[in-house]
Amino acid sequence: MVRKALLAALVAVCLIVPAVGQGVGDYLDVFIVKVKPEKVADFEALSRKIADANRKNGDKWLALESVYGESNTYTFVSTRQSYGDIDKASESFMGALSKAYGKDGSQKILNDFNNYVAESRSEFRKRRWDLSRKAPSDPADYAKLIGSSRVLRTTAVHVRAGKVAEFEALLKEVKEASEKNENTQPVLVSQVLEGGKGTVFYISGLRSGMDGFDNNPTAREILGEEGYKKYQQEVAETVQGTDSMIYRYSAELSSPPEPVVAIAPDFWNPKPVAATKSKAKTTGETATK
Numbered sequence: 001m002v003r004k005a006l007l008a009a010l011v012a013v014c015l016i017v018p019a020v021g022q023g024v025g026d027y028l029d030v031f032i033v034k035v036k037p038e039k040v041a042d043f044e045a046l047s048r049k050i051a052d053a054n055r056k057n058g059d060k061w062l063a064l065e066s067v068y069g070e071s072n073t074y075t076f077v078s079t080r081q082s083y084g085d086i087d088k089a090s091e092s093f094m095g096a097l098s099k100a101y102g103k104d105g106s107q108k109i110l111n112d113f114n115n116y117v118a119e120s121r122s123e124f125r126k127r128r129w130d131l132s133r134k135a136p137s138d139p140a141d142y143a144k145l146i147g148s149s150r151v152l153r154t155t156a157v158h159v160r161a162g163k164v165a166e167f168e169a170l171l172k173e174v175k176e177a178s179e180k181n182e183n184t185q186p187v188l189v190s191q192v193l194e195g196g197k198g199t200v201f202y203i204s205g206l207r208s209g210m211d212g213f214d215n216n217p218t219a220r221e222i223l224g225e226e227g228y229k230k231y232q233q234e235v236a237e238t239v240q241g242t243d244s245m246i247y248r249y250s251a252e253l254s255s256p257p258e259p260v261v262a263i264a265p266d267f268w269n270p271k272p273v274a275a276t277k278s279k280a281k282t283t284g285e286t287a288t289k
Helices: 019-024 037-054 084-116 139-147 164-179 219-238 258-263 273-288
Strands: 027-035 061-068 073-080 117-127 151-159 188-194 199-207 239-255
Touching (some): 073 084, 073 239, 164 199, 219 239
Antiparallel strands (some): 151 199
């Protein structure tokens, strides 16, 4: 999505990047908007036009709509290989929009978009594969996980100042225990580099449906009684607060990468709304005749 300002200087994070990171992008470019309640329908219609313009040769992103948490909230997530990709993505986005709607039409779309939004913010996050659990082993597995997912539960963890190392050590302990349990699901972790306040980690789980959140092993079951007591104590000492939300993927508002589309083309390539309405109208007229 469009960025109103360039991101600040590069923050160096010394990590060993797994093969999956090299293949799918090691950063997440996230745009979060809260839409005015009375403008939700207009916002979705406009976002569909923006997505349609970008699907062929523009920028790529996955759109999510809030189900639990702050209402009327939409999140647009793009993967990036580097900070340099931000400018390239912005050029691709604007180029696709201008090609589809012209210079004046594109400017009107962007103006209307801003008028529909109550507030927004952008975050640039580093994927933390070293803290993620049962993460995909390669780009193909990653595309399969994303492409088959329909809902996402994410928790923003605000870490106390000076406690980052202790919190990371805690996540590594939980990761080790979780990966030994055959009933645990993949958990992806990222860390905010730009656009956040303080140190924030996002811990996210993806599912094919809401029922995927049922009957998951609890932290107590994963860690055991003694491990769970230690976990609670360390959380109290390192974590300042958390925010949790559940989102549903919106294919109509997305401009998804081809590997993701290939997993479930019927879902990720929805029929244009205008075409669907036209077909329904024609069918109705034929039935009447």
